[in-house]
Amino acid sequence: MIPPRPSGWEADDLDHLPQAPRHTELIDGALIFMMSPQRSWHSRLVENLTFALRQAAPEGFEPEREMTVRLDKKSRPEPDILVTTAAYDPDRTWYAPTDVALVIEVVSDESADLDRSLKPFKYAQARIPHFWRVEDEAGVPTIHIYELDTMTGAYVATGIHRERLKAAVPFPTDIDLNKLVP
Template sequence: MKALPGWMLPPRPEGWLAEDLDDLPEAPRHTELIDGALVFRLPPQRSRHSSLVTALTVALMEQAPDGVEVAREMTIRLDAKTRLEPDLLLTTAPYQADRTWFAPEEVQLVIEVVSPESAHRDRTVKLRKYAEAGIPHYWCIEDEDGAPVVHVYELDGPTRAYAPAGIFRGTLTRPVPFAIALDLDALTPGRAA
C-alpha cells in the first residue's frame, strides 16, 4: 500500500476546516468537505449528468429575475467543517470575481443531480445538511428510465427540516423561489417532444 500524499493529511487532529479547501490545489476538482472529512467526486462525471446540468443552467438563467444568479461548480460553506458543492444553486449574492463559496443565507435553491456514486449523499446527507443550514429550497433530480424526475423540497422553518413539495415528471411549474416553468423532457438530449 502506498503512503497518502502529504496534502491529503488533515492539518489538525480534528480534521479539515471549510477555509482549508481554498488551499488545496492538489485536490481533485469538485472536492467537498463534510464534517471535517474530504469527499472526492469519483469516477468522472457522466455525459447524461453534465448535459442535464448544462440544460438546466440555461433554462433557469432565462427565467431568473434580476438579482438572482445561477451558479455552477461553487461551494456553500454550511459551517466551519462543511463545504458542499451542489450541481447548481440560485443566489441573490452580488457578483464577486474572487469568490470561492457562498453562505447559506445567500442561497435560495440548491439542485443536486443524483449519480450512482452520490446517491446516498444527495438523498440523505445533503438533504439534512442544507435544511439545517436554512436553505429554503432543495431539488434532488433522479433518473427514471432516461428521463429526469425532480423531487422538490421546501424548508419548514421551525423544524429546520425539508418537507416534500412534489415530484415532477415531464414538466415542472413552481411559484418559488420565483416563477419557474420547465419542460423536463427537453432538458435531456433525445427526449424532447
C-alpha cells in the same frame, strides 16, 4: 493528504489545497472526492437546467453551477446547481447559506447516498429555503422539490415533477424537462 489539525479539515482549507481533485467537497471535516467519470446525461442535464433557470430567474437571483456552500466551519459541499442572491464577485470560491435560495443535486450512482440523505439534512440545518433533487428515471429527469419548514428546520416535499416543472418558489419557473437531455 493529511489534515492540518487533529480535528480534521475546515471549510477554509479547501481554498488552499491545489493538489485536491476538482469537485472536492468537505462534509463534517472529511474530504469527499468524486473520482468517477461524469456521465454525459448528468453533464447535459446540469448545463441545460442551469441555462433554463437563468432564463427564468428575475433580477436578484443568479444560478451557478458547481460552487461550494460554506454551511459551517466543517462542511462545504458542492451542489450541482445553486441559485444565489449574492452580488457577483469574480474571485468568489464559495457562498454563505444566507446567500443561497436554492440548491440542486443531480443524483448519480456514486453520490446517491449523499444527495438523498446527508446533503439535504445539512442544507436544511443551514436554513437554505429550497432543495431540489433530480433523479434519472430511465433517461428522463424527475425533479423532487422540497421547501424548508421553518418551524421544524426540515425539508418537506412539495412536489415530484415529470415532463414539466412548474414552481412558484423561489421564483416562477416553467421548464419542459424532456428538453433537458437528448
